[in-house]
């Protein structure tokens with residue numbers, strides 16, 4: 295396959311006018327067969343979402359084979375081609391079921407977006423910053439539990455969120471790193487010094503920056519200041535237009551640089567569904583338009599109802615340059631969980647997974663997943 299007349303995403307050089315060729319499932323130097331005329335549109339890598347909970351009525355935490363398949367199918371249809379869905383704060387046996395379900399899905403590989411791993415957003419979080427997580431199942435950081443879950447997942451746990459002020463957190467961070475798991479600081483009241491120590495211990499990621507952590511205060515810069523001060527730490531942003539004001543999105547991109555931003559959808563099962571009330575980690579959420587809140591707590595945002603593709607467009611509406619927004623939805627998240635050897639950019643030898651976007655409204659013109667045209 296050959297894509298001509300496109301402006302192809304390159305992380306260093308911007309959008310480059312060149313042909314993009316595929317051979318089988320990979321990007322190649324030359325290609326034959328189908329020719330797609332991009333007509334001046336953008337060619338970007340398949341998106342990578344490392345933090346979302348569900349879509350189309352299904353929640354990853356329900357741990358059903360059909361549910362995960364439906365999520366994977368929906369995400370692929372949106373251009374989100376590599377997914378690392380997140381589990382909620384739940385009892386260990388339910389977390390184990392989530393891990394086993396992920397491992398089984400990866401073994402069987404029945405199509406849809408590739409489930410590249412899973413993110414344990416809970417249960418090692420702070421009570422004071424639990425947000426929409428269920429307080430009943432919060433747990434002190436526990437490396438032995440993480441090891442059991444990693445075994446159940448057959449190595450698929452890629453990301454774990456921890457509140458570093460909780461007892462045993464620093465040891466936990468070191469152990470998780472040894473297991474090859476990226477550690478993220480989040481749902482936390484940690485002050486600057488505690489967060490700095492967490493990053494020194496090996497944490498390298500911040501879970502939904504601004505949300506579920508102290509605000510950036512000039513005398514108490516907390517996690518945001520510590521993440522900024524530690525080169526190499528990446529920061530997630532929920533860019534659905536509801537969770538974070540546009541000025542704060544622009545501020546984060548300027549502060550951290552586009553190479554450190556990871557856009558996430560944090561989407562819930564209500565994504566791709568009509569307004570209504572939906573179950574959520576043992577609680578209920580209410581969805582009105584773009585807002586999802588915990589029933590009875592209308593001030594507690596519960597996650598988004600926007601896919602990562604929607605977040606990419608929202609970032610551009612917030613005046614983030616398209617190139618930076620694309621990078622934050624592709625290469626950066628791929629690097630964060632160590633899968634950038636095969637996705638995240640459009641270099642030769644990587645998966646031929648890409649999206650053709652209209653140059654004016656960024657609508658999807660065509661999609662190719664692992665060398666196969668899917669839209």
Ligand SMILES: [Zn+2]
Pocket residue numbers: 415425481502506
């Ligand atoms: Zn969260």
